[in-house]
Amino acid sequence: MHEFSICQSVLEQVEQMTRRHHARRATRIILSVGPLSGVVDTLLQRAFDVLRLGSVAETAVLDIHTPAVVVACPSCKKESRVPTNRLVCPNCQQWQTTLVSGDELMLLRIEFAANTLSVNSHSVENEHV
Numbered sequence: 001m002h003e004f005s006i007c008q009s010v011l012e013q014v015e016q017m018t019r020r021h022h023a024r025r026a027t028r029i030i031l032s033v034g035p036l037s038g039v040v041d042t043l044l045q046r047a048f049d050v051l052r053l054g055s056v057a058e059t060a061v062l063d064i065h066t067p068a069v070v071v072a073c074p075s076c077k078k079e080s081r082v083p084t085n086r087l088v089c090p091n092c093q094q095w096q097t098t099l100v101s102g103d104e105l106m107l108l109r110i111e112f113a114a115n116t117l118s119v120n121s122h123s124v125e126n127e128h129v
């Protein structure tokens with residue numbers, strides 16, 4: 001499945017970024033998945049649920065944002081939000097529009113766990129005393 005390979009490359013990036021930030025693990029991954037990207041967000045979520053196991057994102061939350069579909073019109077020079085299935089300029093009905101956004105697949109943000117683990121393990125030890 002197409003979504004699995006996409007998710008795999010996202011997790012590789014997350015893994016790299018986590019190492020670069022000297023963090024232990026990622027807690028939140030925010031993706032922007034355009035309605036015209038060809039990626040089904042529910043399948044991406046399912047792929048993530050499988051692939052995150054054993055990775056730095058094992059306990060991370062995946063947030064998928066859906067950006068609006070925007071086209072630029074060569075005739076009236078306007079940029080407009082349009083429905084996914086109708087990429088026509090709503091201003092002048094020109095159909096030879098250029099897609100400005102809507103087909104992107106982007107890693108917007110990764111959040112990392114703070115390094116507070118030593119504090120936590122200390123309080124656990126106290127409970128056993």
Ligand SMILES: [Zn+2]
Nearest residue numbers: 073076089092
């Ligand atoms: Zn137009």
